[in-house]
Amino acid sequence: MAQKWQKKLALGGFxxxxxxxxxxxxxxxxxxxxxxxxDDYLLDAPRVGENPLLRDAIVQLYPNLQVLFNQKKQDLPLKDNVYIFNGLDVSGNGQSLLFSPLVFLMPIFTQASSFFTFLVILYFFLSGLNFFLFLRSRNYSLALSFFGGATYQLSGPLIAWQAWGTIGGVMAWFPLLLYAAEKYARTRHGGYLVLFSLVNYLALSNGHLQFYVYALCLSVLFLLFRLITIRKKINLKNYLFLGGAILVNISTIWWVVSPFITAITLSHRSHLTDTSALSWQHLLQFVLPNIWGNQLNYHAPLNYVETFVFIGIIPLLLFFSTVVYYRKSDWQRQWFWLVCLLGLLVYNFFPQIIQPLFFLFPFLQSFPPFRSLFLIDAILIILAVDVLKIIITTPKFIRFKFKYYLMVVIVVSLLNQGSVVHGFTPQQSLAPLVNPPSYVRYLQSVASKPLIYSEICPLNLYALYGIRSIFGYDTTYPESYYQLIKNNGKIISHRNILNAKISDQQFLRTLGVQYIVSKRNWDLPLVFSEQDIKVYQLP
Incomplete structure (x- = not known):
């Protein structure tokens, strides 16, 4: 009875x-x-806000969710984004919620912003709860498990990436994958393989393959490690369950991932020469984000926020306490996590060591090392919880006072760091502008869903106004379309995959472009002009 009450108390804490x-x-x-x-992006104005580098959440993922939400509300066949010219079959999208069971909850909500908010809050809550469950499966006490869950829930990756509404889901389901792996290794009960398969699909269909692949790799390694270290007699039924689970998971993953990998080799990232190594300053962010320096000023490839790896001073001090408190048996017991931690650190700070693999498997370029930083945080927290268990079980330790002092320090510290990057905006601010810029209104009036190429705003925001764009931030194009672009030498830019020069009129005609939006003067029919923004018609 007391244990049930304690579990409810932990749940209430999250x-x-x-x-x-x-x-x-x-x-x-x-x-x-x-x-x-x-408004700022449509007008190409200076960026404002607490964290302007969360660009893609505003201009890519949220507009895509808005389109998907509208399709579901109108009972239309679900497609990724009908306003972005890509021609890819829906099964090839590696960054979409299309296949997530959560889309069936959309009819409950009246606005896309409400559904988006629901996803972010749900993932935040589940991340702490699932990490708590995993630690409990490893026989840590309720208090220690809650400490670990709360630390993970409020760690840098969960805070920095929650605004995407997709990546947070991978980090939320990841601890439950570990939980299912641990329970299966201990019990050999087929039900935990079913749970592993279901959670794997939830993470896979969440909408971000890069984070998912890293989470899956560590989860599978952990499962294999536990199966080897916990030796149990395996009967025919166990083999059948395990074989069936492997086939189901491989088939599911292949169905979603294979079209994505086929196209990824022709993406802009396959031409990158930057190995995405992190600098030493990022180590400061494990302890003091935005105190010893603004993380936005540190060098980081693509998106600086990805390096936000804060877990707090207390967990990090606990981790370093392993040198003092760990005995030989403790090092042997935790060698799996220690080896994974060392490997991930080397992988992130010296990614050149795997560069030869890029020649054999070019698609690996699209899985940057720093996408795996959340795994480093998770491992540090696991080891911090373990050494804390050793500390508080030593003789003459004043557990009661220390436990509550520790909780106060960690919660205050983590909530403070969360306020550094986290912000909220009114729902009406995310709705399409009632009075959009004049050039947008003109494009709406000249044709139904016109296809444009824009130098002003090559972003998915045009979808909010029923305007199609050839902008393609990520690899959602079929092989034939990629080959066409590559043959024309246009697939070199990160900002815009197409990088189509306006002077290549024949190339743009092949793509079906009708209008070009630019601030420059071109020898094309000018059909609209306002201040320095011009709209040209492609004859």
Whole structure:
């Protein structure tokens, strides 16, 4: 009875943290996005907000979700984004919620922003709860498991990436994959393989393959490690369950991932020469984000926020305490996590060691090392919890006072760091502008869903106004389309995969472009002009 009450208390603790952290969303109807950028991006104005480098959450993922939400509400066949010219079959999209069971909850919500908010809050809550369950499966106490779950829930990766509404899901389901692996290794019960398969699909269909691949790799390695170290007699039924689970998971993954990998080899990332090594300054962010230096000033490839790896001073000090408190048996017991931690650190700070693999498997370029930083945080927290268990079980240790002192310090520290990058914006700010820029209104009036190439705003925001764009931020193009672009030498830019020069009129005609939006003067029919923004018609 007492144990059940303690579990309910732990569950209530995660609910309270979630209520506090998302108070503006739950009670003031604000969306957990850091700033309102819709108007700024359409006008090509200077960026504003607490964290302007969360660009893609505003201009790519949220507009895509809006389109998907509208399709579901109108009972239309679900497609990724009908306003972005890519021609790819829906099964090849590696960054979409299309296949997630959660899309069936969309009819409950009246606005896409409400559904987006629901996803962010759900993943935040589940990340802590699932990490708690995993630690409990490893026989840590309720208090230690709650400490680990809360630390993971409020760690840098969960905070920095929650505004995407997709990556947070991978990090939320990852601990449950570890939980299912641990329970199966201990019991050999087929039900935990079913759980592993279901959670694997939830993470896979969540909408971000890069983070998912790293989470899956570590989960599978952990499962193999536990199966080897926990030796149990295996009967025919166990073999059948395990073989069936392997076939189901491989088939599911291949169905979603293979079209993505086929196209990825012709993407802009396959031409990158930067190995995405992190600099030493990023190590500071494990301890003091935005105190010893603004993380936005540190060198990081693509998106600086990806390096936000904060877990707090206390967990990090506990991790380093292993040198003092760990005995030989403890090092042997935790060698799996220690080896994985060392490997991930080397992988992130010296990625050149795997560069030869890029020649054999070019698609690996599209899985940058720094996408795996959340695994480093998770491992550090696991080891911190383990050494804390050793510390508080030593003779003459004053556990009661230390436990509550520790909780106060960690919660205050983590909530403080969360406020550094987290922001909320009113729902109405994310709706399409009632009075959009004049050039947008003109494009709406000249044709139904016109296809444009824009130098002003080559972003998915045009989808909010029923305008199709040839912008393609990520690899969602079929082989034939990629080959066409590659033959014309256009697949070299990160900002815009197409990088189509306006002077290549024949190339743009082949793509079906009708209008070009630019601030430059071109020898093309000018059909609209306002201040320095011009709209040209492609004859």
């Amino acid at each position: 609910v309270i943290i979630t209520l506090i952290f998302f108070f503006p969303s739950l009670f003031l109807h604000r969306v957990p996005l850091p700033t309102d950028l819709i």
